[in-house]
Amino acid sequence: MLALIFLGIVVGLLSGFFGIGGGTILVPLLLALGYNTKVAIGIAVVQMVFSSIYGSYLNKKNGSLDFSIVLYIAIGGFAGAxxxxxxxxxxxxxxLELIFLLFATFALVRLFFKVEEHKEHRKLNKILLFFIGLSVGSISMTIGVGGSLLIVPILVGFLHVDLKRAISAGLFFVIFSSVAGFISHYMSGHIDLHTGLIVGISSLFGVYIGIYLKQKVKHALQRKLIIIFYVSVVSYLIYRIFG
Structure with a gap:
């Protein structure tokens, strides 16, 4: 119980700090603790429901969340998930572990390429936004990640959204994808609800700390820390799958 509470706090902190749903952090940790892949994904989905809702509330409170930016993508994400x-x-x-490895590797590689920010938003077709969400939601929730890691570069690189607002919008997207993902995985028998609730509720405290730290630290330090994290995740998955 204490180990799961501690795990939830750590995952929530990293989720709020890096603006990600938490699955990218939680699934490898649960695999390392001996959970099978599908159950680990199910627990991560439960945790993401808690962290994304609370994190989006905090982001709205501090003025960094713009609902209009991500609404149609989020609806598509719900359908896909x-x-x-x-x-x-x-x-x-x-x-599933191989797909997760590819996702984590993509996340790591993307950190070495600067996404160009633009001053003005670019308007795109609402149907296109829906299908972007549909694709990201179905792929990401299958492996127990929220999808914000894909949504943020799309918002910044193609829709010209400010980076901090894009990170907040990415976490808001995770609300839709994780709630739908929870329903779908529960119906498929992948959810360990007891463990998921312990980790999810515990993560709320960590999310609060993570979002607070996100506003305080310099971007360069935040970037270095997330690179270290993804190198660790990719290395562990390579060892687990091929070792």
């Missing part, structure tokens, strides 16, 4: 439980059941644990 409803497919995630069935997709996860279709793949083997090893295949």
């Amino acid at each position: 409803m497919l995630s439980g069935g997709l996860a059941s279709y793949f083997s644990d090893t295949t």
Whole structure:
């Protein structure tokens, strides 16, 4: 119980600090603790419901969340994530870990390329935004990640959204994808609700600290820390799958 509470606080802190749903952090940690892949993904989905709702509330409170930016993408994300439980059941644990490894590797590589920020937003077709959300929601929730890691560069690079607002919008997207992902994974029998609730509720305290620290630290330090984290995740998954 104490270990799960501590795990939830750490995951929540990193989720709030880096503006991610938490699954990218939690799934590898749960795998290291001996949980099988599908159950680890299910627990991560439960945690993301808590951290994304509370984190978005805090972001709205501090003025960094603009609902209009991500609304249609979020609706698409909800629809896509409803497919995630069935997709996860279709793949083997090893295949899911390989997909997760590819996702984490993409996240790491992306950190070495600067996404150009623009002063003015670019308006895109609402149907296109919906299908972007649909694709990201279905893929990300299948492996137990919120999808903000893909949404943020899309918002900044293609829609010309300010980086801090894009990070807040990415976490808001995770509300839709994680709630739908929870429903889908629960129906597929992947949810350990007891463990998920302990980790999820504990993560709220960590989210509060993480968002507070995000506003205080310099971007350069934040970037170095997340690079260290993803190098660790990728190294562990490579060892687990191929070692």
